[in-house]
Amino acid sequence: MRRKPLNTASRSKLSKYAKPLASLAILLADAGSRLERRFWKKKLFAALAPMLEGRSDTTLMQTLDHLYNTNYRAYDELAFAIENTVESPELGQEEDILLLAAPVLAWSTYNIPSGKIEEATVAEFTALLQKNVLSDHAHLVLTNMLFSPDQLPESYTAAAELARQLGQAAIDRVKVRIDTENLPATQSFLSDVRYLIGAISVPAGQPAFKWQVEAHSNGTLLSKEEVLVNWRLTGGQALQKIMPGCLLELMLPNGLYNACREAEKEARAYSVRASAAFLESALDVPTQKIHASVGAFVDRGEIEEYRIGFSVEGNSDIVHGVVWPLIGEEYGNEPDPVYEKDIESEPDNPVIRSKIEALLKEVGIRQIKVLEERFPLEYCEDCGSPLYPNPEGELLHAELPEDSELPNSMHLH
Ligand SMILES: [Zn+2]
Structure with missing residues (x-):
């Protein structure tokens, strides 16, 4: 991987x-x-x-x-x-530990909430995860916090420390309360990911998740998809209460790194869909008139991310943009499927590129330009926001026209 x-x-x-x-x-x-x-x-x-x-x-x-x-x-x-x-820190012989994350994709033209969760709500999420996602052997301790990506542990040792702390609490059957005052501020995006974080302890060697143990009457195991459907139904209602005004999509809870990677991958398509819907309403322009320019952004000879610049027919200003980072095994350049990998050729990743094109078509955008040139990772010098390509291949700052109906509480970066 x-x-x-x-x-x-x-x-x-x-x-x-x-x-x-x-x-x-x-x-x-x-x-x-x-x-x-x-x-x-x-x-x-x-x-x-x-x-x-x-x-x-x-x-x-x-x-x-x-x-x-x-x-x-x-x-x-x-x-x-x-x-x-x-x-999975080793905390004695009897219990296995797993640091758990339950990701939720969210989009809203207002701020997407993060931070402290009330006691009663923590108890509700714990019970719902226990009932719908975890095996009866697992004991879950959730933190009292909805994490934004900026607030996740930023190093391996910080994550390991959190796993030990939460894991020990799961073994001891006590609650964990995080001091939410001193956490990094959350940047505001149109669509983003939030995480419930906790740890489970299971007696050594026992199954941790429903899909490992729960069977239908004919003896086949419950699939991950079925577990996810149940979690979306019940967890979705509970999360909606603490994330008002947001459109939510819950992802499968799993070990921290796996859950985060899957959520980051899904978040990209989610953000393209959110952008199309947002542009249609904010600019009052049908998606057929929106133009998408897709460019590959390269660092040290390898593709780091794609960026999609949105403009409106007849004007090459960028009104909005989406960054599509390559994640996990997708990272870098894809070997040419026909010829041997030619290191002299332009970096390319045809699978991801066509995935982006297909998604843009799916959301109703017909005018798509995939740019041939490769771009450096450039950002706005004032605000740090990424620059997006327009149909002419210029890198521009995304800015909505002044007469658009943008709620005051949001900015586009
Ligand atoms: Zn700027």
């Missing part, structure tokens, strides 16, 4: 702490049998646990970055091992 590489100097010499970690990941990636894999995996997990308890983010990042450029399979093994170790 491909993840986004990091931005540190990639070919710097490995520190004395990073070297043994990189070697273990390479040995694991080269293992020739399950027996050997298990052996190296155990050693790797044992090496990671104390690093995550210390302040070793720099070492972890340096090792990942080095492997990304030198041994991709080992990089993948290490990234997975770190995420698993973060989410």
Whole structure:
């Protein structure tokens, strides 16, 4: 599984702490049998646990970055091992722990709420997740907070600390209250993701989720889709109460990293749909008259994201834009399906590109221009907002015309 590489100097010499970690990941990636894999995996997990308890983010990042450029399979093994170790800290022999996230996609022309959740509502969400998503063996402790992406733990060690704190609370059957006063402010977007975060403890080796254990009368297991339908129905009503004025789409609760990645992927299409609906109402222009310009944005020779600039027929000003970041295994350039990968050619990612085009058509936009040139990742120098391409391939700031009906409480960045 491909993840986004990091931005540190990639070919710097490995520190004395990073070297043994990189070697273990390479040995694991080269293992020739399950027996050997298990052996190296155990050693790797044992090496990671104390690093995550210390302040070793720099070492972890340096090792990942080095492997990304030198041994991709080992990089993948290490990234997975770190995420698993973060989410499931070892807190004794009897209980297994998982740091859990329940993502919700939201869009609103007003502010999308985040922050503190009342006691009674925390209890309601806990009961609903327990009933609809988790196995009867699992005990869930949720935090009293609706997290925005800016408020999620920003490093592996911070996430590991949260997992230990919540995991211990789940074992001890006590509540966890987060001090919501000092959290980073949430940037305001037209559409965004919010997360309920908690931890579950299950007796070692027992199933954690409904889809692992709950069967229909004919003996087949409940699918993840069925679990999601039930969660959307019940959790959706409860979330709507604390997120008034928002259109919501609940995603499947799961381990933190998996849930976040899936939510980030879904959020992109969600945001294109939200934008089309928003432009239609704010500008009073039918979607047939909206023009979408799609450009690939490149950093260090690899595609980082696509940006979609929206303009109105007959005018090349950008009225709104959407960033479509590449996530996980999508990151970078796709090898040419017909020819061998040609490193001299322009970076491209045809699968994602056609996915964006299909989605724009689906929401009723007919005038779509996919730009040939590759763009640098440019932002507005004043407000940091991304610049979007117009049909002529110029990078512009998104600005709604002055007579549009934009609610005061929102800005477009
Ligand atoms: Zn600006």
